[in-house]
Amino acid sequence: MQIQTATINDVPEILELQHKAFLPVGEVLNWLDAPNITETIETALEEFPNFTVLKMVADDGKIVGSVRGKVDDGSLFIGRLMVLPEYQRNGYAKELLHKIQEVLPHNRVWLETTSDITSTYTFYEREGFRTFKTEHFDNGVSWVSMAKWELHTNRILLRPWREDDVEALYKYASDPDIGTRAGWPPHKSIEDSTEVLRNILMNDTTWAIILRETGEPIGSIGYMTNYTSTLPSRPNEPLVGYWVGKPYWNKGICTEALNLMIKHIRAVSDYKSLISSHFVDNPASGRVMQKCGFVPTGETCVDSDLSGMEKPMAVLRLEF
Numbered sequence: 001m002q003i004q005t006a007t008i009n010d011v012p013e014i015l016e017l018q019h020k021a022f023l024p025v026g027e028v029l030n031w032l033d034a035p036n037i038t039e040t041i042e043t044a045l046e047e048f049p050n051f052t053v054l055k056m057v058a059d060d061g062k063i064v065g066s067v068r069g070k071v072d073d074g075s076l077f078i079g080r081l082m083v084l085p086e087y088q089r090n091g092y093a094k095e096l097l098h099k100i101q102e103v104l105p106h107n108r109v110w111l112e113t114t115s116d117i118t119s120t121y122t123f124y125e126r127e128g129f130r131t132f133k134t135e136h137f138d139n140g141v142s143w144v145s146m147a148k149w150e151l152h153t154n155r156i157l158l159r160p161w162r163e164d165d166v167e168a169l170y171k172y173a174s175d176p177d178i179g180t181r182a183g184w185p186p187h188k189s190i191e192d193s194t195e196v197l198r199n200i201l202m203n204d205t206t207w208a209i210i211l212r213e214t215g216e217p218i219g220s221i222g223y224m225t226n227y228t229s230t231l232p233s234r235p236n237e238p239l240v241g242y243w244v245g246k247p248y249w250n251k252g253i254c255t256e257a258l259n260l261m262i263k264h265i266r267a268v269s270d271y272k273s274l275i276s277s278h279f280v281d282n283p284a285s286g287r288v289m290q291k292c293g294f295v296p297t298g299e300t301c302v303d304s305d306l307s308g309m310e311k312p313m314a315v316l317r318l319e320f
């Protein structure tokens, strides 16, 4: 068996394989019009260029398995992992799953599947994937989104924020010592935190800082490229921001998180530099930046657009 990159000429054979591999699943779920089963050659051909598609080829040239993947801002989506029924239970799916992650650099990987087929679901769990979203379709199928995060140290991991993090978010973000230092109002209610989660934190360039020992989100870190501010930013220069819950200050946690994020940004983008700023009366934040290689530009600015506060901020930049 060999894993190779598929070409557009392979699409008809892969589509046939797809129908054969997913039909038994559709029968178990009583979902015979599932998109994987009903997909036409036209759609398959149209979608092909949007993905990297791998094929597993037997010695006689027959395609017995396939998987596809696509990276968006460091987030790898894996789909259509399939092996012909008569070739299943040989570890080929696992090989394909590993290979697609190897060939497409990423920091986060996610996929969608049903939790109704236990063998598939537990296979992904054994591979380190965890459910972050469940939908219940009208046809009775439970559809789950599962993800695995690669940004971690011995103590912390960075993973996308989830709606069920709201209690932890409120616990730390309601502390007035956090928001006022970072330039946002302390959360006043769980509803506040829910809104911030949905509108500000749940995106592909913001992560919850998770203490691995407890699994609890204890802070947040992220970067953004679309912002209006009076910072002396260069065009297309991401702005970095973070906070850590007070009980965890001065333990090196934010420094670890920022180093992880910088490593990720360097791996998945070609930005030339990062910019950040902190209120001049918040030296701990500047210290974190400096420990991670940021250098003060010597500039200060008052940026009430960004922070809502009329307080001078020191500006630092990390050149790659």
Ligand SMILES: CC(C)(COP(=O)(O)OP(=O)(O)OC[C@H]1O[C@@H](n2cnc3c(N)ncnc32)[C@H](O)[C@@H]1OP(=O)(O)O)[C@@H](O)C(=O)NCCC(=O)NCCS
Pocket: 177, 178, 179, 181, 182, 183, 242, 243, 244, 245, 248, 249, 250, 251, 252, 253, 254, 255, 256, 277, 278, 279, 282, 283, 284, 285, 287, 288
């Ligand atoms: C800034 C913040 C994220 C730091 O998190 P942290 O996990 O405590 O950071 P670290 O432990 O990695 O590093 C903190 C550094 O600041 C230093 N520090 C702490 N208080 C300081 C002070 N008053 N003056 C100077 N340095 C200080 C610490 O000694 C440490 O440096 P060191 O390792 O050289 O000793 C945290 O204090 C916080 O969330 N503050 C409120 C929100 C905020 O300010 N966000 C940043 C907005 S720009």
